[in-house]
Amino acid sequence: MRPTPSLFLRPALAAIFLSALPLHAQEKTPSWIWDKKGGADGQELHIRKVFTVQGGEKVRLSATCDNEMAVFVNGKKMAASKEWENPASVDITPALVKGNNLIAVKAVNRGNGAAGFIAKLVIEKEGKKEEIVTDASWKVSAKGGKDWNTSATLDDSGWASAVPVGLAGEGPWAGQIKAKTLDNVADVKEPEATPVAAIKVKEGFKVELLHTVKMATEGSWVVSCFDDKGRLIVSDQYGGLFRVTVPAIGGKPEDTKVEPIPVQLGEAQGLCWAFGSLYAVTNSGKYPRGLYRVTDTNKDDVLDKVEQLRQFAPAGGEHGPHAVLPGPDGKSLYVVVGNQTPITEMSGSRVPKHWAEDNLLEPPLVGRGFMREVMAPGGWVAKTDKDGKEWELVTTGFRNQYDAAFDKHGSLFTYDADMEWDFSVPWYRPTRVCEVISGGEYGWRSLSKKWPVRWEDGLPPVSDIGPGSPTGVSFGYGTKFPAKYQNALYVADWSYGKLYAVHLKPDGAGYKADFEEFITANPLPLTDLSVNPKDGAMYFMIGGRRVQSGLYRVTAVSPAAPAPAPEAPPLLGLRHQLEAFHGKQDARAVDFAWKYFGHEDRLIRFAARIAVEHQPVAQWKDRALAEKDPRASLTALMALCRAGEGDKALLGPVLDSLDRIDFSKLKGLDRETYVRNYQLAFARFGEPEEAVRAKVAKKLGALFPTKEPWLDVDLAEVLVYLKDADFLPKAVAILETAPTQEEQIAHAKNLRLAKAGWTPELRERFFKWVCLRAPLLKGGASFPMFMADLRKDAIAGLTEEEKVKLKPILEAKPEVKGPEFDYAGRNFVKEWKVEDIDPVLAVGLEGGRNYENGRNLFGATACFACHRFGSEGGAIGPDLTSVAGKYSPRDLLVHIIEPNKEISDQYGQLEVTLNDDSKVYGRIMNLSGDKLMLNTDMMNPDAVTSVDRKRIKAMDQSKTSMMPPGLLNTCKDTDILDLLAYLLSKGNKEDPLFK
Numbered sequence: 004m005r006p007t008p009s010l011f012l013r014p015a016l017a018a019i020f021l022s023a024l025p026l027h028a029q030e031k032t033p034s035w036i037w038d039k040k041g042g043a044d045g046q047e048l049h050i051r052k053v054f055t056v057q058g059g060e061k062v063r064l065s066a067t068c069d070n071e072m073a074v075f076v077n078g079k080k081m082a083a084s085k086e087w088e089n090p091a092s093v094d095i096t097p098a099l100v101k102g103n104n105l106i107a108v109k110a111v112n113r114g115n116g117a118a119g120f121i122a123k124l125v126i127e128k129e130g131k132k133e134e135i136v137t138d139a140s141w142k143v144s145a146k147g148g149k150d151w152n153t154s155a156t157l158d159d160s161g162w163a164s165a166v167p168v169g170l171a172g173e174g175p176w177a178g179q180i181k182a183k184t185l186d187n188v189a190d191v192k193e194p195e196a197t198p199v200a201a202i203k204v205k206e207g208f209k210v211e212l213l214h215t216v217k218m219a220t221e222g223s224w225v226v227s228c229f230d231d232k233g234r235l236i237v238s239d240q241y242g243g244l245f246r247v248t249v250p251a252i253g254g255k256p257e258d259t260k261v262e263p264i265p266v267q268l269g270e271a272q273g274l275c276w277a278f279g280s281l282y283a284v285t286n287s288g289k290y291p292r293g294l295y296r297v298t299d300t301n302k303d304d305v306l307d308k309v310e311q312l313r314q315f316a317p318a319g320g321e322h323g324p325h326a327v328l329p330g331p332d333g334k335s336l337y338v339v340v341g342n343q344t345p346i347t348e349m350s351g352s353r354v355p356k357h358w359a360e361d362n363l364l365e366p367p368l369v370g371r372g373f374m375r376e377v378m379a380p381g382g383w384v385a386k387t388d389k390d391g392k393e394w395e396l397v398t399t400g401f402r403n404q405y406d407a408a409f410d411k412h413g414s415l416f417t418y419d420a421d422m423e424w425d426f427s428v429p430w431y432r433p434t435r436v437c438e439v440i441s442g443g444e445y446g447w448r449s450l451s452k453k454w455p456v457r458w459e460d461g462l463p464p465v466s467d468i469g470p471g472s473p474t475g476v477s478f479g480y481g482t483k484f485p486a487k488y489q490n491a492l493y494v495a496d497w498s499y500g501k502l503y504a505v506h507l508k509p510d511g512a513g514y515k516a517d518f519e520e521f522i523t524a525n526p527l528p529l530t531d532l533s534v535n536p537k538d539g540a541m542y543f544m545i546g547g548r549r550v551q552s553g554l555y556r557v558t559a560v561s562p563a564a565p566a567p568a569p570e571a572p573p574l575l576g577l578r579h580q581l582e583a584f585h586g587k588q589d590a591r592a593v594d595f596a597w598k599y600f601g602h603e604d605r606l607i608r609f610a611a612r613i614a615v616e617h618q619p620v621a622q623w624k625d626r627a628l629a630e631k632d633p634r635a636s637l638t639a640l641m642a643l644c645r646a647g648e649g650d651k652a653l654l655g656p657v658l659d660s661l662d663r664i665d666f667s668k669l670k671g672l673d674r675e676t677y678v679r680n681y682q683l684a685f686a687r688f689g690e691p692e693e694a695v696r697a698k699v700a701k702k703l704g705a706l707f708p709t710k711e712p713w714l715d716v717d718l719a720e721v722l723v724y725l726k727d728a729d730f731l732p733k734a735v736a737i738l739e740t741a742p743t744q745e746e747q748i749a750h751a752k753n754l755r756l757a758k759a760g761w762t763p764e765l766r767e768r769f770f771k772w773v774c775l776r777a778p779l780l781k782g783g784a785s786f787p788m789f790m791a792d793l794r795k796d797a798i799a800g801l802t803e804e805e806k807v808k809l810k811p812i813l814e815a816k817p818e819v820k821g822p823e824f825d826y827a828g829r830n831f832v833k834e835w836k837v838e839d840i841d842p843v844l845a846v847g848l849e850g851g852r853n854y855e856n857g858r859n860l861f862g863a864t865a866c867f868a869c870h871r872f873g874s875e876g877g878a879i880g881p882d883l884t885s886v887a888g889k890y891s892p893r894d895l896l897v898h899i900i901e902p903n904k905e906i907s908d909q910y911g912q913l914e915v916t917l918n919d920d921s922k923v924y925g926r927i928m929n930l931s932g933d934k935l936m937l938n939t940d941m942m943n944p945d946a947v948t949s950v951d952r953k954r955i956k957a958m959d960q961s962k963t964s965m966m967p968p969g970l971l972n973t974c975k976d977t978d979i980l981d982l983l984a985y986l987l988s989k990g991n992k993e994d995p996l997f998k
Contacts, residue, residue, distance in 0.1 A: 033136030035119035035174065036165035038143045042118030049147035050108040050120055051162065053155050054135055058101040060128040065092035067180075070113035077105055078153030088179045089951040107152035119168045121180070141165040181919055194218065196553025197500075197545060202524040205504070207485065207560050210522065213249055213542075214259040216552030221245060221261060223546040224554070225474075225530040226326075228274040228281075233537030235554075236264070236274055236281060240547055243269035244283070244297075244306075252538050252558060259554070266297055268309045272405070277329040277336065278389045281306060284338060286323045292316070294327060294338060294391050312391025319344040322374075322382075326406040326476075331413040335386050339417065341403040342381040342447055343374065349385065352396035353442045353585040355616040357645055360448055361460070363682045363724050364756050368451040368792040370785030371424060381447035384415070384439050395586065400445035400454075400461065402432075406476040406531070407439060408492065410507070411568045412575065414514075415439035416465070418473035418494040426470070426783035429716070429749040430455070434471045435464035436494060436505055438513055440606065441582040442613035451752065451789065457713060459676045460641055460683065462609060466516040468503060471496035475531035475543070479504075483539035484559045486566035493521065493532055497547060499927065500527030512574035512606035522557070525913055526550075528930050550930050574604055581607070584614035593623045601635035605672065608638050615639075616646045628656050633664050637676045644683035654688035658699060666706060674709070678717045685724055700725040708733055710855070712741070716749040723753045728760030735765050738772055742862025744780045748793075751777070755797040766805060770812045773797050778817045829863055829973040840896050843976045848892060848984045857985025860978055866970065872986070883986060892983050902966035913937070915950060916957040923948055 038048060056062065066074045069087025073080060076098040082091045112118040122137040142162035150157050168174065172181045196215040204210050216224055222239025229235055235247040243263055250258040273284030281297040293314040300308045315324050322343035330337055340346075358380045369375060382401030387394045403420040410416065418436055425431040430453045437445060446454030446461035454461045475495040479488050491504040502522040507514045522543070528550050532543040539562065546552030572578075581599065584592040596611040615623055620643070627639035640657055647653045661680060669677055681703070685691070691699065704722055707730045708715045715737065722730045731754075738750045754769060777790045798806070798813065806813070833839075861872065872883045915923040915937065925937030925948060935955075940946035971979060 031123070031134045031136045033121050033123045033171050034138050034167040035121045035169050035171070035176070036137050036139070036141055036143070036167050037118045037120055038145070038163055039166045040145075042112035042115075044113060044115050046112040046118065047145070047147075048110045048112070048118065048120070049144045049151050050110065050165070051142045051144075051151065051157075051159055052106045052122070052135070052137075052140075053103050054106070054124070054126075055103055056099055056101065056126060057128075060099070060126050061094070061096050062099060062124065062126050063092065064095040064106070064124060065090050066108075067091060069176075071111040073109045075105075075107045075109075075152040077155065078107075086951075087176070089954065090180075103155040105152070105155040105157075109147070109152070119174075119176075120165075121171055123171075137165065139164050139167055181921075194551035196551055197524050197527050199555075202522060202527065202555075203520075204522050204557070205488075205519075208521075209558050209560055211256060211556045211558075212553055213256045213556055214247070214261065214554040216546065216554070218549070218551060222552070223549050224544045224552045225547045226272050226274050227475075227531045227533045227542065227544055228276050229533055229535050229537075230276045230281070231279070233535055235533065235535075235542060236276070237544065237554075238269055238271035238274060238283070240272075241270060241287075241549070244271065247554065249535070249538075249542070249554075249556065252540060252556075264297075264306050266306055266309050268295055268297060272324065273326040273328075273339065275326075275328050275336070282327045282336060284324045284327045286319055286321075286325065288317075292319055292324050292344065294324075294336075294387070296391070313347060313387070313394070315340070315347055316345045322403045325404070328407060328409070330386060331409050335388060336391070337397070337407065337415065338385050338387060339404055339407050340383050340385070341405070342377060342401065346380070346383055346396060346399075347385070347394060349396045350393045351586050353582075353613075354380070354396050354399050354444065355442065355613060355646065357616070357648065358399065358444065359687070360452055361454070361683060361686050362448065362452045363686050363720055364753065366796070367449075368752065368789045368796075370450060370788045370792065372450070373422075373424070373785075374449045377449050379448060380444065382419070382445075384417070397441060398439045398443035398445070400443065400447050401437070402447045403473075404437075405474050408476045408478050410478060410492070411480065412571045414575075416476065416492055416507075418468070418476050419445070419464075420473050421470055422783075423470060424783040424785035427744060427780070427786065428782055428789060429745040429752070431745075431783075432456075432467075434468045434473050434496070436466045436468060436492070436516060436518075437462070437464045440513070441610070442585045443609075455713065457672065457675045457717075458679050459605065459608070459637075459672060460645065460679065463605070465507065465514050466505065466518060468494070468496070468518060470499070471501065472498035474529055474547070475533075477532045477534060477541075479534065479541065481534045481536040481539065482541055482559070483562035483564075484541075485563050488521075488559075489563070489566040490569045491521075492516075493541070494518075495529035495532055495543065497528045497530060498930065500524050500529065502527075502529055502532070502543065507569070509570050509572035509575075511604040512572055512578040512610070514572060525927050526930055526935060548930065574607060578606055578610050581610035581614050585610075585617060588618055592618050593626075597623075597626070597635075597639075600630070600638040601632045608634075612638050612642045616642050620646050620648070624653075628660050630660070631663075633669060634673055636660060636664060637673060637680060640680050641676065641683060644680060644687050647687060649687055649689075651688050654684060654691060655695065657684045657688070658691065658695065662702070674711070674714055675717065678703075678714060678721060681721045682717065685721070696725050700727040703727070704730045708737060712746050712858075713749075716746070716753070719750060719753045723757045726757075726759040731757060731760035731765060735768050739768065742859040744782075747772070748777075748780075748789075751793055751797075755793050756800065758800070763805075763808065766801075766809060767812065770797070770809055774812050774815060775817050831972055832975055833972065834969065835900055835971045835974070835979075837897055837900055840893055840900075843979055844892055844896075846976070846980060848980060848987065852984035853981045854985050854988060856978065857981040857983070860974065860982045861985060863973070892987065895983065895986065896971075896979070899971060900968070902968055912960075914959045915955055916959075917950070917954050918956045920956070923950055 064081060066082040067084050067087050067090035070085060072084045074082040076095045079098045081093050081095055081098060084091050110120055124135040126133045142159050143165050144162045196212060199210050199212050202210050222242040224237045225240040227235055227237045235249060237245050237247060246262045246264055248260040268283060268290055270285055270287035270290055271283040272286045275282050283295045283297060286292055291314050294312045296310045296312055297306045298308045299306050320343055322341035324340045324344055326339040328337050360379055380399035382404055383396060384398045385394050385396050401419045404417040407415050407417040416436060417439055421432055421434045430451050432453060440462055443462050456463045474497045477493050479491050479493060482489055488504060491506055494503050494505055500523055501520055503518045504521040505516050505518045507516050528545045528547055530544050530547045532541060534541050541557040543555050581596055592614050596614040599607050599611040602608050624643060627643045630636040630639045640660055643657060666677055703718060704727045707718050719734050734750055734754060738747055741747045751772060773794050870883045912924050912926050923937060925939040927935055927937055935950045936947050938946060939948050
């Protein structure tokens, strides 16, 4: 249904269009037609038109429908549609007979209102063309009757004449269906794999398209592996398995050979060749979800036997079972499963099984409610033997990690998914590369309950990547790439069409990483990649969700010799010693691990804590409560809260131990862990007695605010739980002045459940934010519903008397004022130009800069709307967290002042030209079948326009940046210096905001 202008009735359309005509041909304009009654919801209308051909004519029919349509020619169904915006085009010549022919259409209206139908038919013979278009000569009937769609000689004199509604290009359809659209509909393209010319690859490399997958017979490929003979095995997401023999490097792509594998198995999302067999992980309804082994029993080089080694619970969808890969020990397999499939039965677990949600305040904000019933631990990785008999849980807490790969030191890496519906809320986490660490917990929780990276009971990523849809993962080992790229980890992003090269750098007991775009195109829905050790090339595929598939090969222009193995992290050996105690009880574990509770490396502390958590609590409880070293005490108390099995008797001793720690002497992450331990103590052991509550509230309330934004959010959560009244005015003030919407929302999320300390003035200020400011903020698809949940919970805490007093605010409509972000209190200073930069920078950034003002300016100039910095900000523009290592202060200012001067391929918008020459501007965010979804407003992640790929004439990088100019025009010289200092300080240990 389309909005109805006053001059036109709301239609449900069934449309037939002609092929494009040459410029010299005479063209007719068809009318929208229906019957005189209009259309009610579910109304069916039958439409007929008889036309004559003499023989030898070529006739093309193109059709579309709003809402449903079936088109018949002489009784043969030629087209059907449920999408009126996308006309279908078909050559109907084979269905025609000499003499009279019948076009018959069955159209169905959805929604109340009148309906419309439009048609255009072209008949071509010997260079001459004739057009037939919809007008009053067409016949319509509500019932149709016998032979209505098969007989051109049917007596239809009792049918009514069609009623014209308006001409093509007019009315409620004008935005999508124009007169030119009707002429160009036959130019609609059949789906094709992304051409190599449209793919940008790193200099020094070459991409070949080896095979365009036949959708009808080969499907849409999503996973691959190489067998022991260097042949690729692939799976259709909704169909079977195929074996692909690729041509030698330098050979012809058309020599690529695709053969179905004749077994009853497919719809796999994980494949690997190991122990002389093919292993597959299925994720569908046709083949029960699980791990399978496929073998060649008679040694004729044809796989013929399928065994299910382990069946998983029948839940998962696209968040279910994914990858399978050989372990580095040569004896095992590792299986990767997303967060919708429960953990299968395990023989052992390196993860302590006392996981919980561990959020202090309930209820969570629900939003769209996706996976609201799924509780911890989330996505998991398990190890099993080659026969799938013994299973050990390795790691938990991922969202939807699709694939994984081992490095040369036996460390496993994966690429975990974000939740794009959660853009611009404080619990949003971008896609990220993670090391899959023994006993690990990565903090996924449903809805608004996800753990932030600052909580030390979870593990941090190796690197945040940004918004996307993670798919295949592989190291470059075995390629003949340059050394840097042989040792890189490659991770594929399906939605944005990026293959990233991630360069790992040893860091303590783990890794940090830099990443770069290696291959990119729009669209390039990458699904998987594999290295063929036989030829030293990398192979990748596009496809998935019935998107057109293709197989590509990547080679180095100048092949290189094998590269030496990269260095291992210096503390990796110690971490492995600690991890040897994971999953088992060992009398040596506590004494060995305890020495590292106060270690400076977070991963060492984590490994030590997990080792101790596997031991009986009675063996180490008193030692944890008596620990004197502050950092070691924080680790020990976290272990006790988690492993204490909810023993309420432990609450008092744990609080007493925390009370001995001098918060003022803690730094960095230790301050976060101090507050986190209070959260865990109350979440695990329950509410304290009144005297204890008052004592703890007084102590923690005196710390608030700390001037560390996210530490203050966690501290506020504890104070709300403790019903502290004194901190409330300070928290409301932060809510009103915080420079980012994430920080504001985080405080509002806490304050909505506060019970104590409210005054009429504070209530009014809080609800002005809830009712008048929050609705103007922007975010992902769940954002409006999150804000509605927040409002509902906040109002539920009001008394009836308060509801009456606040009624004017509760019923007020937010007033939209220009830009979505608040520039209140900032006046125009000057229109900054590049030539103004050098005098400003001459002052220098060293010393005396106001980082807090810099952060406030990052919000006031709308930078946080689009750019992520640290743990907050938008996801449409580049992540600026590591900008200090990439740009000088001057270069950074030039990019801000002249956003169109150099537009990043990664974040530039596309100019999409449709076949009617209309244009759509934006970034591809998602795909489904032939649909491309583009974000058209970088300040609004939910502003998405759908485009049919078949209607696209051209796609080019836009010369206009999505970033608006003039963002610094409210800044003084000193403001610009503070902003630069803030942006360039990330990682500076002397910076008080980041230490």
